[in-house]
Amino acid sequence: MKATKKYENKKILVLGLAKSGVAAAALLHKLGAFVTVNDAKEFDQNPDAQHLLELGITVITGSHPVDLLDEGFVLIVKNPGIPYSNPILEKAIKKHIPIITEIELAYQISEAPFIGITGTNGKTTTTTMIHQLLNSERQKGQAYLAGNIGFPASTVAQDVTADDVLVTELSSFQLMGVDEFRPHIAAITNLYEAHLDYHGDKAAYLAAKWRIQENMTSADFLLLNVDQPVFQELSHHTQATVIPFSTAKKLDRGACLSQGVLHYNQEEIIQASELGVPGIHNVENALVAIAVAKLSGVSTAAIKATLTQFSGVPHRTEYVGDVAGRKFYNDSKATNSLATEKALSGFEKSRLVLIAGGLDRGNEFAELIPHFKGLKAAVFYGETKEKLKKAADSAGVETVHLVDTLEEAVPSAFSESDEGDAILLSPANASWDQFPNFEVRGETFVALMKKLSK
Template identity: 65%
Template structure:
């Protein structure tokens, strides 16, 4: 990592722990800063705070006292999820104190090239694809995954060397807290409406996402989704060299879908239906990842081979396995209608049984009707069961089954299916009625599939 002396003997507040806060606190302490950590969780229930205290770092726990900002801090490093309405942050802003997120620290110490990925959907899959493409195809160095994918960027930046690449997934929350952060390559997978409770408006959400390119120059590359007119328009407002990917439309693109082939600069790389994960959204992800790989010197043959064997990301149209001719897919991450629509785009409905349900957000499911027409069957469970049944009836699905639990839904899907069918968990709902999170729901699905297979 680069030698940085900026923070020596400077008072810095790290607001909020979790992985990124712990990483930032450790790094700043290593760089000679006078670090104070503030976390809402009580000290007795806060192993991270106890560990940092043992290192000689000051910790303040059990709340966020605004009078902390009466001290002479020169910088606040905030957990991305803490809103700017937090009293400490409001006071810091009033005093003109800079507020950053941990990815800014990562940039300051990084020797590796940085590839940054953001967007509303597809970030994690695209980040993972890029990592695999580079690790299969780079002549020297390796790719490290970092950022919102679960590995703090400031920790990864300490490991990655000058020949390496940091493939960094970034949320809108993280991008609000950058000052000098400057990726060599940035990807915007798509833009939809999201996180309005945090940002207040779609305009502010888009503004946060667009921060990814604010320090880029003509020597850097900004990869955008040419299917989206909004991103085509935004492309006019950047200094970076823009490269588009597209599956439809007439925008000029370097990576595109043509007659069922993934193409780059006029050359066919592979058949689109050979990509290891199904769905049009994953074709977009593959095209975006391909551009990054080509910019960094990966061969066409290596790209094709890697994408054919790409197994997806856990809980995101994850291929679970084939049992007695039935293929099972875990798309537990689909917590809304749009995500389920995208998942279904990769399957032939007459050979597909959909498992859906959970906790809705007060919405109806009318928008799902076009995507679920002609399904072989739909199996519904959880609190949103009645609303989903109404949509299934409107779609004219012949077999609509209601069960209490996800485990029962898996068992019913086995009964209704035959060799050649796809069984897809893509709930279109949050998980919180029966599970603590979508990961737990997806794990339960996979365990239920395994149990049935073991019995057959």
């Protein structure tokens, strides 16, 4: 960890806990700051706050009192999920109190360089691919996962050396709170409309993502998806060295898909059919990972071996097993139609049985109709089953079953499948009608698959 007296004897407010808030508060306390933590959850139901109090940190819970700012704080480290419309933050902005997120704090103390991955879709899979690639033949140091995946960056950054590298998945929320943060390699996987309730509009969302490159120089590398016109334009507005990637056009420089082969700077790396995970979206993810690996000195042989064996990230089009010749895929993370569209693109529909359904948020699923066409069968469950059936009927899907629960859906899907088929859970809905989160939903799917084999 870099030695710093920057925060010594400074009054700092950590707003919001969860993993990143706890990590930031503990680090600032270690650096000699006078830390106050403020979290909305009541103290008796807040083990994180109780732990920090035991460390000697001032803890205020149950609400976010605006008069806290009368205490003379010189900095706020906020939980990324707390919007800037929070009254404390609005007042802090008026008082010109700097506001950062925990990733900025991690950067300031890290001896290791950062690789930063952001975008709307594919961040977790791409970050995980990169992590595995950079450790595949590493002789010195280690690549660490941090940020939205793995451990909080400010925890990991305390122990790394200059021989290591931090591979970080970064959200738009985190990037709004950076100041000095400068990754050596950064990538924006893609950009679609998302989190507009937080950002207000797509322009503000893009601006937050674009902050990943604001401190980069020509010695740093920025990977941009040139299939999207917005990044073709923005590629001319950065100091970083731009590395383009594309699944739609052949590139002489950068990473691209051409005639079913993934290339980097015109070198053939791997056949798309050899990737361990299916779908054009995973080709896009792999192109980013290949470019980062090549820029980091990883050999083509190691890249190919790693990506061939890569089985995905839990709950994201993850291959989870084979029962009687049927391959099962868990895509429980698909909590909206766009994610399910991406998953469906990776399969031969005539050999695919889809399981979908979940919480009704008012969507009619018309956007899924063209992607349902050609499905061998579909099983829909939960609150949205009737709406999904309407879309499947419009798509001409001949075999559709409606059930109440996922527990009924899995054996129903199996009964409609034959040897050589795939069974995919890609719900297109949030899980909260029947499960506390998408992880539990995915774990339940895997358990039900295993039950079929008994």
